[in-house]
Amino acid sequence: MVDRTDVTEDPPSGPGSAENRGERSPRFSFTPAFVLKLLFLAAVNGLAIAGLPAMLDQGWWPGVASVVVSTVFIDYVYLSRRTVPAKYLIPGTIFALIFQVIPVVYTGYIAFTNFGTGNILTKDQAIERAESLYSSVPGSQRFQLSILASEDGEGELALLLTDEAGNRFFGTAAGLEALAPGEVVIDDAGKVLSVDDFVALNLGQISDRQDELLSLEIPSELGLVRPITATTAAVYNRLYEYDAQTDTLTNLETGEVYTPVQGNFTSAAGESPEDIPGWSVVVGFDNFKRILTSEAIRGPFLRVFVWNYVFAVLSVVLTFALGLLLAITLNHPTLRGRRVYRSLLIIPYALPSFMSALIWRGLLNQDFGVINELLGANIAWLNDPWMAKVSVLLVNLWLGFPYMFLISTGALQAIPDELKEASYVDGASPRQAFRQVVFPLLLVTLAPLLIASFAFNFNNFNVIYLLNSGGPPIEGAQTPAGHTDILISYTFRLAFEGGRGQDFGLASAIALLIFIMVAGVSAFSFRRTRALEDLT
Amino acid sequence: MLKKQWRLMVGLLLVLALVASACAGDDAAEETTTTTEATTTTTEATTTTTEAVEETTTTEPEETTTTTEAIPRADADLVIWADDTRTPIFEEFGRVFGDENGISVAVQEIPAIEEIDDRVIQAAPVGEGPDIFISANDVLGGLVANGVVEPLDLTAVADDFAQGAIDAFTFAGQTYGLPYAVENIALIRNTDLVPDAPATFDELEEIALGLVEAGEVEVPLAIQQGEGAPYHNFPLFTAFGGYVFGTAEDGSYDLTDIGLDSEAGLAAAQAFAAWGESGLMDWDVTYDIMLESFGNGTAPFAVTGPWAVPNFENVNFVVEPIPPVLGGATRPFIGVQGIMVSSFAENPLIAQTFILDFLATQEAQEAFFAADPRGPSHKGVLAGLADSDPNLAGFAASGADGIGIPNIPEMGSVWTPWTDAYQIILQGGDAEAAFRNAADQIRTAVAG
Numbered sequence: 001m002v003d004r005t006d007v008t009e010d011p012p013s014g015p016g017s018a019e020n021r022g023e024r025s026p027r028f029s030f031t032p033a034f035v036l037k038l039l040f041l042a043a044v045n046g047l048a049i050a051g052l053p054a055m056l057d058q059g060w061w062p063g064v065a066s067v068v069v070s071t072v073f074i075d076y077v078y079l080s081r082r083t084v085p086a087k088y089l090i091p092g093t094i095f096a097l098i099f100q101v102i103p104v105v106y107t108g109y110i111a112f113t114n115f116g117t118g119n120i121l122t123k124d125q126a127i128e129r130a131e132s133l134y135s136s137v138p139g140s141q142r143f144q145l146s147i148l149a150s151e152d153g154e155g156e157l158a159l160l161l162t163d164e165a166g167n168r169f170f171g172t173a174a175g176l177e178a179l180a181p182g183e184v185v186i187d188d189a190g191k192v193l194s195v196d197d198f199v200a201l202n203l204g205q206i207s208d209r210q211d212e213l214l215s216l217e218i219p220s221e222l223g224l225v226r227p228i229t230a231t232t233a234a235v236y237n238r239l240y241e242y243d244a245q246t247d248t249l250t251n252l253e254t255g256e257v258y259t260p261v262q263g264n265f266t267s268a269a270g271e272s273p274e275d276i277p278g279w280s281v282v283v284g285f286d287n288f289k290r291i292l293t294s295e296a297i298r299g300p301f302l303r304v305f306v307w308n309y310v311f312a313v314l315s316v317v318l319t320f321a322l323g324l325l326l327a328i329t330l331n332h333p334t335l336r337g338r339r340v341y342r343s344l345l346i347i348p349y350a351l352p353s354f355m356s357a358l359i360w361r362g363l364l365n366q367d368f369g370v371i372n373e374l375l376g377a378n379i380a381w382l383n384d385p386w387m388a389k390v391s392v393l394l395v396n397l398w399l400g401f402p403y404m405f406l407i408s409t410g411a412l413q414a415i416p417d418e419l420k421e422a423s424y425v426d427g428a429s430p431r432q433a434f435r436q437v438v439f440p441l442l443l444v445t446l447a448p449l450l451i452a453s454f455a456f457n458f459n460n461f462n463v464i465y466l467l468n469s470g471g472p473p474i475e476g477a478q479t480p481a482g483h484t485d486i487l488i489s490y491t492f493r494l495a496f497e498g499g500r501g502q503d504f505g506l507a508s509a510i511a512l513l514i515f516i517m518v519a520g521v522s523a524f525s526f527r528r529t530r531a532l533e534d535l536t
Numbered sequence: 537m538l539k540k541q542w543r544l545m546v547g548l549l550l551v552l553a554l555v556a557s558a559c560a561g562d563d564a565a566e567e568t569t570t571t572t573e574a575t576t577t578t579t580e581a582t583t584t585t586t587e588a589v590e591e592t593t594t595t596e597p598e599e600t601t602t603t604t605e606a607i608p609r610a611d612a613d614l615v616i617w618a619d620d621t622r623t624p625i626f627e628e629f630g631r632v633f634g635d636e637n638g639i640s641v642a643v644q645e646i647p648a649i650e651e652i653d654d655r656v657i658q659a660a661p662v663g664e665g666p667d668i669f670i671s672a673n674d675v676l677g678g679l680v681a682n683g684v685v686e687p688l689d690l691t692a693v694a695d696d697f698a699q700g701a702i703d704a705f706t707f708a709g710q711t712y713g714l715p716y717a718v719e720n721i722a723l724i725r726n727t728d729l730v731p732d733a734p735a736t737f738d739e740l741e742e743i744a745l746g747l748v749e750a751g752e753v754e755v756p757l758a759i760q761q762g763e764g765a766p767y768h769n770f771p772l773f774t775a776f777g778g779y780v781f782g783t784a785e786d787g788s789y790d791l792t793d794i795g796l797d798s799e800a801g802l803a804a805a806q807a808f809a810a811w812g813e814s815g816l817m818d819w820d821v822t823y824d825i826m827l828e829s830f831g832n833g834t835a836p837f838a839v840t841g842p843w844a845v846p847n848f849e850n851v852n853f854v855v856e857p858i859p860p861v862l863g864g865a866t867r868p869f870i871g872v873q874g875i876m877v878s879s880f881a882e883n884p885l886i887a888q889t890f891i892l893d894f895l896a897t898q899e900a901q902e903a904f905f906a907a908d909p910r911g912p913s914h915k916g917v918l919a920g921l922a923d924s925d926p927n928l929a930g931f932a933a934s935g936a937d938g939i940g941i942p943n944i945p946e947m948g949s950v951w952t953p954w955t956d957a958y959q960i961i962l963q964g965g966d967a968e969a970a971f972r973n974a975a976d977q978i979r980t981a982v983a984g
Contacts, residue, residue, distance in 0.1 A: 203637030229889035277683025473956030500945035
């Protein structure tokens, strides 16, 4: 089967090489690379097969279909010889789908739901929760319990109850009856073994028949007898009943009737019981309406919005200016020790930014920070509204300039010296040469990176939140907001530190709006960049 | 020819795939269903009598700051989620319980107890959650609102536990968790600097500021501000009669009655402004600065909880209640940790049996206490405390009249406005306006 000579004659150089061998007879040859490919495909198929049972369990058919179709497609593409372009396109497409498209689509979907604290379940789950709530009957006694079942533990379930006076009762779904002492078979240790043909279950058997036991309600004069643990039982009353016909939930104690409103069972008076959960539903544009009309959200919104743009633009401009300056300086061929300088400058970039932000927070502490101590001053770095803005920008400058330095150095080295020399020959001063020749060329390469940097800083949650939590607070704001809050940290406060906990619907709606803003600015900038490219 | 090759290939692939999927097992299933999430630092120890389940310890790259990655449910009859301190206890008692009853118990370690509730909320509804988990009482309301926690009938064991601890796990008339630890803050006094306990808070202020003036200390009162300000300032706030939410007639919280802009709350605001003015309290005292200054003897007093005490081994100190302010008693927030059953538990009855029959005993409660000496909630364990651990006895004395942190989900909208208000006050802003505005912010947030 395996053609050994074929292997030695024509060692393949990679997974794609088999296709490039032209018009040979179609055949799979077991070269090491091919075996590797096979193993990889096996892993992909294995993942798919391992994942399918869970999806089948939940009856999630779109998931099952997409896994089967995509897996078969991947197998076909990598085993066939006629699909060379697809072989290169597929990995990128898969990663783009997983990391870009799906999160954006999912965020978009969540923005139109009420998903968040109190509304995370499905409606069926919420009803099941409500119907499984019992109230214990006041003053009712507790029973010692043995759980029994007929037919060697496989048949009907029964509860053997012993009250505090030692009276025994035998309960099945049909009802409760008193037992004479002789009817119970007990071992020497006092452990119940059997009653008639009902035998005691051990915990393993109880675990296997959990669901039946939990739905077992033994009617009695006081209420429903139910097991609390495997060894105790008590009398309870049901709290809620759901009527599927009218789609209403009734509180059996008070008689209050609740109807579903926006994913919560709500009474006629507009109140929802606090002991039962709501569920997640699509609420249309409600979240967007709240953002646009709620006095509380709109209050500080404009200030936050303006500062967000100022912060993002200044961050890019300042870091780029400093980075470029250093790059030009260190690009000078006569400078000694350039490598050492360059390595040192990259340090802030190499540290994790959330660590640096926390360290800066400590350094800038007004009364106990090292910086004020060194300066012998008492500057309110983080506590004064204006100084806090300056501090945030300075720390972001410290964090961001090494990146700009790196890309500027790269771009500078890519510009041929001849161009500069040619401009000198034409009589340009060094400044003119830089401004009119080098800088435009630099921007052609760097503009997309600067736009990306703007988008990044527009949502630079780490620096804002970790350095000063968006503070200091704006006095008199309708909703908590700080002088250095940007939209994303303001959103975080609104959606996760207010209301009843977490409001993913609202957070997603704001995230979508931010996405649109950033996309708009980026699209505009890219168009401007194209104009730059025409220069060259 | 070609067809035959293809058939061979497909057959081979299938076999390999089956092998791979068998090796990948449950983890692979997890990876495909939740694409962007991965397993992290899961330490699971599985003990069983009926079958041999291997002990697995997987440690993968450490977590980044904000992402919480999913931890899939372990494969066992009873699955418990606990933090690192409590994991060995559950393992020990789980082993005994499992051996006696022939069921398998797995304990999964979650990096921090504060993360457990969020993880349960994410995992439980999709069937990946535990049967039993631990958490603090202040998140109970959120767990109930999300429908992920099962009522736990504590009537049989209630007499053995402090009533306040059980109340902390009561929500809308049902009990939900077995408490195992109680914690609150107290005054910690450096006995070398201040040999005698101040009788009033005014006296404390005088002593503290006097020591600063004399150059003996740098920080008069090491009380953490910043993020934890409302929690740490609460005893002083209550001395004026302040409260968070008022109570309605039926004992539930009245969400329209916010204590910050009540008469008592505004009086407290003025007092905090005065303490800020005099230099007794300083917004720049963070948790680290509190630890450092009291720990190296440059602060005569600290206000903090039992978790900070291990950092104070270089100074001589006592733990005592914060003295009354103008005759008003100081009442700290009480936080309670407890053991709960998920409403999506696979084995709720077994879980309840394990908790009520095995973990409510004095022996188990003593193990919880020994693992992490916070105030015990079990009366039997509490009884022997004064002799064995004077520090904890001091914290218990401070918390004797404490107030449970409201366990309603709306409490989430209190912390940020209140923190902002304290910052404004301690930095010289208009004190009454700050508390009034914070109360308005809370009302707006609660109303949605």
